[in-house]
Amino acid sequence: MNAKRSSRLFLAVALSISGVGCVEPGESTQSSPSEPVREASQAVVTQGIRDKVIVGYQGWFTAYGDGSPVERWSHWSAGVYRSNEGVPAPGHQTFELYPDISEYAAGSLFQTGYAPLGNGAPAKLFSSYPADVVNKHFQWMQQYGLDGAALQRFLTTDGVFMAHRDSVATKVRAAAEATGRLFYVMYDVSGLNEATFVQMVKDDWTSKIIGQLRLTSSSRYAVQDGKPVVAIWGLGFTDRPGTAAQASELIEWFRAQGTYVIGGVPTNWRDSREDSKPGFIEVYKKFDMISPWTVGRYATDADVDSYKNNYLIPDRDYCATYGKAYQPVLFPGFAWSNWNGGTKNQIPRRGGALLWKQAVNIRSAGIPSAYIAMFDEYDEGTAIAKAAEDSSMAPTNQYFLTLSSDGSYISSDFYLRLAGKVTRMIAGLDALTPSVPIPYTNGPVWFRSGAEETDAALTWSNTIDSTGGGVQGVTGYGGTGSVGFGVVAGEQAHSGSRALRISGRDTLTTGGSFAYFKAYDVHIPVQSTTQLSFWTYPQNSLSQHVTVDLVMTDGSTLRDSGATDINGISMHPGASRGTVNAWTQTKSRIGQWLAGKTIDRILITYDYGPLTGDFRGYVDDIEVAN
Known part of the structure; x- marks a missing residue:
């Protein structure tokens, strides 16, 4: 019953853009609504996707005792089915950034094996399975002005795992409808069997997404040009399944179903080198929207500018030539020392400067859309959702990345606030400003x-x-x-x-x-x-x-x-x-x-x-x- 952990961060191709190793996000597990989310106070987001900033939503965290079908700890640690064995504890964790747990309902928090937090509170972690957790996440999207989420969809023959994912998908639908946020399904083909994955995806779309779960019938399901949106991440990557013929078959099948297809493609998709399999350019042209993966591709402002000159602008122009929409990916920072080894705070967030610089380059290039990786990826430290501010909000006997690790006191909601400003700037609602336009905190804590x-x-x-x-x-x-x-x-x-x-x-x-x-x-x-x-x-x-x-x-x-x-x-x-x-x-x-x-x-x-x-x-x- 242990569902495989597929992480887009496994990509080991060395890119010459900045000398920074490649990394990628992955998997997902989510929840269903027990309490209704309050109706959106912000305007409901229109359904088109070409002019939106979307966040990747995993919803994949579980805990023993959360009532989920998998009945184990996952993504916080490698737990055992129907057991508290593998409870997160010192030296036994698979996540880097500790979440801010202060706003979750008591019933959605589960005791770990860590010592108390620095502030003396018990070291607990949330499960993404309870409806109130998914609701809380979409309320944050609404509160901070985020357009919506791409719901990560991972497939397996494990019926228990899929029951869990289906339940989360249902809860995402309800939360999106209650908050006026967009959502759409993003398939990740990581780890799937090359001989069977095309049919698996087709069957899941028809029998589950459209049939059983009826996600595309939601008033908040993203629609572009009158077509429901679907994304496929991983086709063409050197370490992902699929030949060019299989990839073409899957994309063409989705288009024949009347969908608008986004491709989560390798960084070097245009010339099919390094992280891209050769001979895939005609495959990539079949997508309606191209979204090249960038997590881990750069760290400094000079790196980001190099990426703009060598990838962002040429990608934009290529897409315009062939009538494709373009959705660049941006990320706040990255580290995975607790899970996969490596340097602590490997790609520092630099107090939001890394995320903002990417957004400035996207706006200055006249690109109206973007994809933020990720909303809740605490595993590899790319989450923009509320996270521990400092040592007072993390266990005292285990290292975890916090938002203040870059050296300045930063509030737990800073990256949600910044993502809201990114959304407004890329949409042209706010002026383009070269430096981070918001304070690290708005109180009530000003420094700690x-x-x-x-x-x-x-x-x-x-x-x-x-x-x-x-x-x-x-x-x-x-x-x-x-x-x-x-x-x-x-x-x-x-x-x-x-x-x-x-x-x-x-x-x-x-x-x-x-x-x-x-x-x-x-x-x-x-x-x-x-x-x-x-x-x-x-x-x-x-x-x-x-x-x-x-x-x-x-x-x-x-x-x-x-x-x-x-x-x-x-x-x-x-x-x-x-x-x-x-x-x-x-x-x-x-x-x-x-x-x-x-x-x-x-x-x-x-x-x-x-x-x-x-x-x-x-x-x-x-x-x-x-």
């Missing part, structure tokens, strides 16, 4: 970091803020060198294994001794409800003056604002804070003193006058939130 590898990183390394405080009367710990500041691991940490540390020697008893280090470059609007919180661990009484300070864009500081913490203790570092050799949390409702201002940078400081001696203080889990 526990100094872990998947958290917002220090902007400056051991750098005194000469304009925000400077340094006086402080040398290195033990009296040698300079006072030091940075991230340390394995010493003291409130959560995780890392914290920030200042260590030095206070040498002055008059005039005051201090050291103000620049830590994080931010831009945070302070509202009346804004609160600063952090934890400190002083190793002696002098270390009780190691703390957090803020510099505003107008040059004013938290320390001189008169602010106090919730216990009435001054936020100036000259006030003693915390208990020696213990972690203590400080909370200050800074909005009472700083509302209307904007935080420009976060400092970690030492400041004290009366005594001399060595000090070593730790700071962890800083947060600015409303």
Whole structure:
């Protein structure tokens, strides 16, 4: 009962575009509606596909106990049919990006074998089988202005697996209808038997998609030129089944059924080289729309521009010459170290810059449509759906990619918001802008970091803020060198294994001794409800003056604002804070003193006058939130 895992990321052809290894997405499993999705508040999306931005939807995650036909863990880990064996646990997972689980119903979340999340919540994962999960995903598409989804369709002779996929397809239909989103079926031929796959696809389309499930009769099924849309991914790839004759037969059969056929084709489809089988150009010409696969083909802006010049524009022109529509693929980033080895954060998202650069090139080339890979591909780290922001939202005993892994604090919905802007820009509703046009967060959390590898990183390394405080009367710990500041691991940490540390020697008893280090470059609007919180661990009484300070864009500081913490203790570092050799949390409702201002940078400081001696203080889990 173990359905094969087909992943388009298996492609191993080395492309010369950027030197980046090729990778691809794959498979799928989805759900049916128990609770109705609320009616769309946005306008219902028109059914044509040539001017839309579509997301790939897998819906393939299952968990033991979710009520699905497969009754096992899949895609989170390699589970065993009708058993909790294979429950996701440290060293036993097949996904890279941890999801944000905060909005799912309790009944759709299932306990894993991981330690709790950094915020103390149980480490659970959702199943795509419950209707409320599919509904939630389509509500997000609606809320953030995404046009619709291509429902991935994988075939097998395993009746249990197909029953699961059929159920998910039914739930996708209901969710699309309730939210006014488009959907269509995308067949993935990966792993199918070369001798039988053509007939399998034909039979599935007639008996299941049209007959039993009646998907094409949905008011939200995509229709182009009066024809229901179907996509076929994988024909012509060197590591996928099918001869040119078989591929032609399948495409021509679908067109004879009155469908509009999209081809998910290799990058080098035009000249049938490298990732494309030779002799397939006449096959590709049979598609109504061409959608070349790009996941993993580039990483830097220079790579993306090279792809534009050598592939995107020539592909567009070729399609125009032969009367074909063109649907370029774009992706946010990629990694699969937890599943398939390789480098952590292999193709960084760069705070949305990678996705946005691809969208800018598509718009500047005058192309009106695109396909985002993928909506819920947590497996290979390409998901745009809500994901863990940082270490506080991921298990503490297993590495997972988070959205803040690139170094800046990024909210869980950032890529949904950005995909909405991509959709608007490609549609010509928003102006073409060269840089990411949205903030990393819209609150209520404006900044958070526990100094872990998947958290917002220090902007400056051991750098005194000469304009925000400077340094006086402080040398290195033990009296040698300079006072030091940075991230340390394995010493003291409130959560995780890392914290920030200042260590030095206070040498002055008059005039005051201090050291103000620049830590994080931010831009945070302070509202009346804004609160600063952090934890400190002083190793002696002098270390009780190691703390957090803020510099505003107008040059004013938290320390001189008169602010106090919730216990009435001054936020100036000259006030003693915390208990020696213990972690203590400080909370200050800074909005009472700083509302209307904007935080420009976060400092970690030492400041004290009366005594001399060595000090070593730790700071962890800083947060600015409303």
